[in-house]
Amino acid sequence: MFLINCPFCGEREQSEFKAGGEAHIVRPKQPTELSDDQWAEYLFMRKNIKGIQFERWNHIHGCRKWFNMVRDTSNDEIKAVYKMGEKPPVK
Amino acid sequence: MLNYSNVIQNDKSYPGLQMREIKPVMKLIIRGKKRQFLSAVGKSLNLLLPNEANTSSRSDQLTALWLSPDEWMIFSNEILKTDDNNYNVEKLLNRNICKTNLGAVTDVTDQFVLINLKGDKIFDLFETGSPFNFNDFKSKKGLVTQTILTKIDIIVHNQDINDVNLFVRRSFSDHLFSWMNDSASRL
Numbered sequence: 077m078f079l080i081n082c083p084f085c086g087e088r089e090q091s092e093f094k095a096g097g098e099a100h101i102v103r104p105k106q107p108t109e110l111s112d113d114q115w116a117e118y119l120f121m122r123k124n125i126k127g128i129q130f131e132r133w134n135h136i137h138g139c140r141k142w143f144n145m146v147r148d149t150s151n152d153e154i155k156a157v158y159k160m161g162e163k164p165p166v167k
Numbered sequence: 168m169l170n171y172s173n174v175i176q177n178d179k180s181y182p183g184l185q186m187r188e189i190k191p192v193m194k195l196i197i198r199g200k201k202r203q204f205l206s207a208v209g210k211s212l213n214l215l216l217p218n219e220a221n222t223s224s225r226s227d228q229l230t231a232l233w234l235s236p237d238e239w240m241i242f243s244n245e246i247l248k249t250d251d252n253n254y255n256v257e258k259l260l261n262r263n264i265c266k267t268n269l270g271a272v273t274d275v276t277d278q279f280v281l282i283n284l285k286g287d288k289i290f291d292l293f294e295t296g297s298p299f300n301f302n303d304f305k306s307k308k309g310l311v312t313q314t315i316l317t318k319i320d321i322i323v324h325n326q327d328i329n330d331v332n333l334f335v336r337r338s339f340s341d342h343l344f345s346w347m348n349d350s351a352s353r354l
């Protein structure tokens with residue numbers, strides 16, 4: 077069990093949240109000009125880092141808002157949470 | 168409302184805890200972001216929507232609960248007549264919010280069941296099945312939270328000290344109420 081600081085509601089227990097995969101993936105501007113391999117790369121391929129990872133989370137049993145999180149996947153330490161559209165506060 | 172059937176049949180009472188369904192009560196979900204939306208709602212209802220997270224506001228007739236930065240629930244403080252399901256508040260908001268493209272209004276009167284709890288054992292009951300930390304919550308009148316109770320989504324409104332409103336989706340309400348009774352009998 078760990079606590080997540082929802083940028084809207086404050087600190088809540090992890091079971092109120094749902095992980096939404098890797099953050100900051102940019103949709104290609106001209107999908108029609110991509111090869112199938114490039115499109116598959118965008119659509120399916122995700123990082124699976126041991127260490128600092130940038131993720132999207134949803135406060136699904138609370139305000140139902142999406143937000144971003146910087147998390148160390150090796151020890152579940154949350155480095156930062158920030159709203160959608162904001163720049164990551166740490167590198 | 169015209170064919171209104173109860174989900175929760177009987178009021179229940181335990182040492183330090185009374186639980187009953189309150190109905191019929193008008194419930195609306197309103198959504199919007201713009202400043203004009205907030206002021207239009209305020210003028211229409213004579214009630215300022217709470218801006219601060221996890222809080223509520225109240226007028227003589229209505230209570231507004233903060234659910235998210237762009238979502239509120241509005242419910243009537245008084246019990247309504249059962250021969251009619253047209254609400255002036257909804258009509259007014261439809262005219263001033265929906266027609267002007269400022270936001271959305273959804274009638275959730277029959278979607279949510281309102282269970283009122285009274286007594287000093289309310290939060291002892293919640294703590295048997297919710298991950299939410301009620302320590303600060305229980306002593307502050309007017310606070311609101313959405314959380315889970317025995318894995319069911321609920322909205323909790325701390326109406327007054329030892330007086331709490333709980334909103335649950337109708338399809339979950341029968342199960343939740345029987346779980347609450349089971350849990351309350353073991354407190």
Ligand SMILES: [Zn+2]
Nearest residue numbers: 082085135139
């Ligand atoms: Zn939240």
